[in-house]
Amino acid sequence: MGYTLCVLGCGTMGIAILSGVLASLESKSSFHPHAQPKWESHTPGTVTPQTLDDESLPSRFIACVSREESAKKLTAAFFNAGTLGRSVEIVCANNVQAARESNVVILCCKPQIASMILSEPGMKEALAGKLLISILAGVTIAQLEAMVGPSTRVVRAMPNTPCKIREGMTVVSTLAPSDAHELEREIILNIFSSIGRCRFLEEKHFDACTALSGSGPAFACIFLEAMADGGVMMGLPRAEALELAAQTLQGAARMTLQAGTHPAQLKDAVTTPGGCTIAGLLAMEDGRVRSTIARAIQVATERASELGQPSKK
Ligand SMILES: NC(=O)C1=CN([C@@H]2O[C@H](COP(=O)(O)OP(=O)(O)OC[C@H]3O[C@@H](n4cnc5c(N)ncnc54)[C@H](OP(=O)(O)O)[C@@H]3O)[C@@H](O)[C@H]2O)C=CC1
Numbered sequence: 065m066g067y068t069l070c071v072l073g074c075g076t077m078g079i080a081i082l083s084g085v086l087a088s089l090e091s092k093s094s095f096h097p098h099a100q101p102k103w104e105s106h107t108p109g110t111v112t113p114q115t116l117d118d119e120s121l122p123s124r125f126i127a128c129v130s131r132e133e134s135a136k137k138l139t140a141a142f143f144n145a146g147t148l149g150r151s152v153e154i155v156c157a158n159n160v161q162a163a164r165e166s167n168v169v170i171l172c173c174k175p176q177i178a179s180m181i182l183s184e185p186g187m188k189e190a191l192a193g194k195l196l197i198s199i200l201a202g203v204t205i206a207q208l209e210a211m212v213g214p215s216t217r218v219v220r221a222m223p224n225t226p227c228k229i230r231e232g233m234t235v236v237s238t239l240a241p242s243d244a245h246e247l248e249r250e251i252i253l254n255i256f257s258s259i260g261r262c263r264f265l266e267e268k269h270f271d272a273c274t275a276l277s278g279s280g281p282a283f284a285c286i287f288l289e290a291m292a293d294g295g296v297m298m299g300l301p302r303a304e305a306l307e308l309a310a311q312t313l314q315g316a317a318r319m320t321l322q323a324g325t326h327p328a329q330l331k332d333a334v335t336t337p338g339g340c341t342i343a344g345l346l347a348m349e350d351g352r353v354r355s356t357i358a359r360a361i362q363v364a365t366e367r368a369s370e371l372g373q374p375s376k377k
Pocket residue numbers: 072073074075076077078128129130131132134135157159172173174175177181199200201222223224225278279
């Protein structure tokens with residue numbers, strides 16, 4: 065059983081989502097009696113699927129691109145993705161047929177070309193009565209609804225690149241409570257909580273989420289690289305410096321997420337009076353590191369809100 069899932073515009077994020085979903089299904093199919101479902105470790109507030117019936121799980125996968133070159137890359141990417149990966153159908157320049165054959169479509173193209181793709185002849189009909197999940201930055205549900213027919217259910221999601229290793233953070237636009245939407249809710253949760261954390265938030269928060277968790281991996285990597293650079297400056301080999309920085313950031317983040325420890329508490333616990341940590345912290349404060357990082361989120365949020373708008377050029 066199961067439904068057909070189509071990724072319309074399968075680039076960086078499409079591959080990340082599809083790879084994560086395939087890996088999750090592979091791990092579900094290789095039953096382990098002591099295996100914990102992925103979502104059991106989630107903190108309160110993040111959402112998890114209630115059931116795991118076949119109807120809410122994908123069983124056929126279609127990935128769409130526009131160029132042959134991209135199609136070749138996808139074939140290579142998914143051929144190595146386990147047995148399920150080999151069953152991804154790669155479709156080049158035939159979006160309408162792919163949408164017609166699908167039940168759920170995840171729109172993963174650039175924001176600027178959404179209207180072109182959704183206005184292809186036959187697309188409205190192909191999407192009629194189906195669930196369209198858009199991950200596009202800055203393109204609102206109202207804008208998307210104006211591009212599709214009234215029977216297409218439009219939902220926004222904002223995932224991030226770590227979905228590829230099932231450590232993603234995805235925010236999904238709040239769904240109106242209704243029995244008719246229960247299956248859609250299950251489908252959305254099964255996709256995104258199988259590839260990381262998933263939480264619902266009102267659409268008005270989407271530009272901030274785009275900046276914080278969507279762009280966030282890039283910001284975190286600047287911090288990670290800078291920490292490693294400091295280690296290298298002090299004589300550590302590059303590879304070890306990166307390992308130390310990455311595992312340290314992961315450990316601190318996990319203590320916040322899993323143990324619920326406030327970051328300020330974590331910081332204070334490390335900071336011995338008169339010790340080296342406070343010396344480093346004061347150097348960071350001199351560099352206005354907090355306001356610089358917070359302002360980066362502010363500026364990225366503002367930019368995200370412009371991405372769905374027609375270019376002013
Ligand atoms: N990158 C990120 O970290 C995040 C991105 N997003 C959002 O995800 C979306 C995609 O971003 P990203 O994955 O980085 O972009 P990419 O450029 O990597 O992927 C876009 C994909 O769209 C395909 N495409 C282009 N034109 C068409 C067409 N006419 N028909 C079918 N497919 C087409 C491209 O294929 P081809 O090369 O063949 O044209 C490419 O595979 C954006 O809207 C972005 O806002 C959201 C969260 C995080």
